[in-house]
Amino acid sequence: MAKRTRTARSAQQKAYTVEAEWTAADLALLEELKRAEAALPADAPRALLSVRLSVLTEDTTSPVRQELDLRREALNRGCRVVGVASDLNVSATKVPPWKRKQLGDWLNNRAPEFDVLLFWKLDRFIRRLSDLNAMIDWALKYGKNLVSKHDSIDLTTVVGKIMVTLIGGIAEIEATNTSTRVASLWDYAKTQSAWLVGKPAFGYTTAEDEDENVVLVIEADAHKALHWCRRLARRGVSARRMVTLLKRAGLASDGLTPTTLRRQLRNPALMGYRVEEDKTGGVRRSKLVLDKNGKPIGVAEAIFEDDEFYEFQADLDKRSKNQPQRQPGSATKFLGVFICADCKTNMTVQRNRVKDRMYAYLRCQGCKAGGLGSPNPDAINAKLVSDVLSVLGDEPVQVREYARGAEARAKVAQLEESVAYYMKELEPGGRFSKTRFTREQAEETLDKLIAELGEIDPATTEDRWVNVANGKTFRQTWEEGGIEAMSADLLRVGVRCEVTRTKIKGQRAPEVKLRLMIPKDYRDRLVIKEDHSAGKI
Numbered sequence: 001m002a003k004r005t006r007t008a009r010s011a012q013q014k015a016y017t018v019e020a021e022w023t024a025a026d027l028a029l030l031e032e033l034k035r036a037e038a039a040l041p042a043d044a045p046r047a048l049l050s051v052r053l054s055v056l057t058e059d060t061t062s063p064v065r066q067e068l069d070l071r072r073e074a075l076n077r078g079c080r081v082v083g084v085a086s087d088l089n090v091s092a093t094k095v096p097p098w099k100r101k102q103l104g105d106w107l108n109n110r111a112p113e114f115d116v117l118l119f120w121k122l123d124r125f126i127r128r129l130s131d132l133n134a135m136i137d138w139a140l141k142y143g144k145n146l147v148s149k150h151d152s153i154d155l156t157t158v159v160g161k162i163m164v165t166l167i168g169g170i171a172e173i174e175a176t177n178t179s180t181r182v183a184s185l186w187d188y189a190k191t192q193s194a195w196l197v198g199k200p201a202f203g204y205t206t207a208e209d210e211d212e213n214v215v216l217v218i219e220a221d222a223h224k225a226l227h228w229c230r231r232l233a234r235r236g237v238s239a240r241r242m243v244t245l246l247k248r249a250g251l252a253s254d255g256l257t258p259t260t261l262r263r264q265l266r267n268p269a270l271m272g273y274r275v276e277e278d279k280t281g282g283v284r285r286s287k288l289v290l291d292k293n294g295k296p297i298g299v300a301e302a303i304f305e306d307d308e309f310y311e312f313q314a315d316l317d318k319r320s321k322n323q324p325q326r327q328p329g330s331a332t333k334f335l336g337v338f339i340c341a342d343c344k345t346n347m348t349v350q351r352n353r354v355k356d357r358m359y360a361y362l363r364c365q366g367c368k369a370g371g372l373g374s375p376n377p378d379a380i381n382a383k384l385v386s387d388v389l390s391v392l393g394d395e396p397v398q399v400r401e402y403a404r405g406a407e408a409r410a411k412v413a414q415l416e417e418s419v420a421y422y423m424k425e426l427e428p429g430g431r432f433s434k435t436r437f438t439r440e441q442a443e444e445t446l447d448k449l450i451a452e453l454g455e456i457d458p459a460t461t462e463d464r465w466v467n468v469a470n471g472k473t474f475r476q477t478w479e480e481g482g483i484e485a486m487s488a489d490l491l492r493v494g495v496r497c498e499v500t501r502t503k504i505k506g507q508r509a510p511e512v513k514l515r516l517m518i519p520k521d522y523r524d525r526l527v528i529k530e531d532h533s534a535g536k537i
Contacts (some may be wrong), residue, residue, distance in 0.1 A: 029073070030035065039327055046114045047074040047114060048116070112465065118148075118149070172279075224251060228245075233319070335482050337491065339496055349377045360375070376509075405460055411452065422445060426446070499514060
């Protein structure tokens with residue numbers, strides 16, 4: 001039966017790019033709109049355009065059309081466009097606005113640069129009611145307005161706030177229905193012998209038969225690699241050695257690791273059966289999907305027959321170690337902070353059980369066998385804590401806050417108006433120029449107004465970020481929050497600690513030296529910004 005792989009066919013299709021969508025007429029219209037924007041007054045409201053699209057189809061609105069429509073809407077409202085946040089292939093259900101690559105940067109870091117957030121339609125902007133409420137709170141806090149071209153949304157009125165909540169509820173219901181349909185499709189697909197949807201297991205790829213039905217076929221190079229690994233396992237070869245041999249033979253990518261290879265070799269899908277992820281036990285595994293009679297569901301030709309596969313697993317078990325269960329959180333208290341001086345990879349705590357004793361070593365991921373094992377990781381952690389406290393402990397904790405310039409702008413406008421009034425009335429024929437007393441009093445008042453105007457910092461008239469000290473040092477904060485708080489701050493700031501291990505003759509444990517690497521702009525990075533991980537901005 002003739003087959004052709006879908007991967008090859010897809011590779012021939014032209015990848016979608018926004019640039020390819022712009023026609024000459026679109027570009028001409030864009031320039032026309034920009035010229036019209038240039039004629040707006042200097043104090044015109046500043047608009048940020050939000051363009052989002054999950055998947056481009058014939059039924060969706062292209063990013064180009066969204067942007068042009070939004071530019072027209074901004075011009076109709078007398079707003080000057082200061083930026084376009086274009087997030088394509090992004091689900092509004094899964095990714096809230098503040099976590100999108102472009103829009104998130106504007107919301108989190110560039111809020112002072114715009115006054116109005118303009119989007120094409122509410123469901124193009126947001127699809128969860130909780131996310132919508134968070135955005136409304138954010139807009140009210142920072143003095144921004146949310147505007148939709150195709151929905152009656154205006155946060156400056158009570159009716160507008162109610163309307164945006166109702167529309168957001170409808171959008172969430174629609175998103176929930178879509179999620180339910182997708183979940184139902186997956187549940188149905190798992191019970192079928194035909195391959196309907198999903199990513200094939202390693203060793204297989206998708207193809208089309210003569211009737212253009214999607215089927216799974218064995219990938220030749222993967223088949224060769226898997227049977228090679230089976231023969232090596234029979235001889236007692238380790239997974240690490242298998243990875244080296246596979247890479248040398250060109251049958252594996254440079255990114256293949258022993259852990260990934262073990263997971264691939266233990267996948268029951270290699271017998272041609274349907275599998276699903278087993279989420280129990282804290283270890284990533286696949287398990288067979290059984291039909292109503294309790295039998296595995298075949299979906300493809302087997303790479304290993306059942307007896308071959310189980311013999312293979314027994315050979316792999318002979319090399320496996322009874323390792324303790326992975327600790328919650330991370331493999332080390334400073335994961336991502338400690339790096340090996342030789343291979344520059346992260347260092348983790350490896351725990352081995354020998355009989356009834358547990359041994360812990362600090363090892364890297366790139367050196368052979370993890371490099372020289374460094375015992376007593378707690379002592380190394382304590383040395384890092386001491387070094388960090390001596391350098392950063394006395395730095396004040398500062399929190400970034402949003403300062404609005406509306407009050408200062410109103411004050412400046414009032415003073416300028418008063419100054420202009422007194423200057424005009426002091427001119428010949430003015431009300432303060434008629435007598436010496438009134439002139440002197442007016443000049444004294446004018447001087448006071450000019451002095452008061454000069455004392456106002458122009459920066460305070462603009463919306464801006466300011467850093468406010470909370471009265472604590474990082475030493476105090478870390479004493480309260482413990483090592484977890486320190487580790488999180490070090491990762492946030494970009495602080496790293498190079499670990500150098502040197503073999504000492506006559507000793508089993510190597511000599512360990514730490515070198516703290518702190519970015520030059522660490523003070524700016526230490527400033528605490530609002531945490532968006534809790535589902536709000």
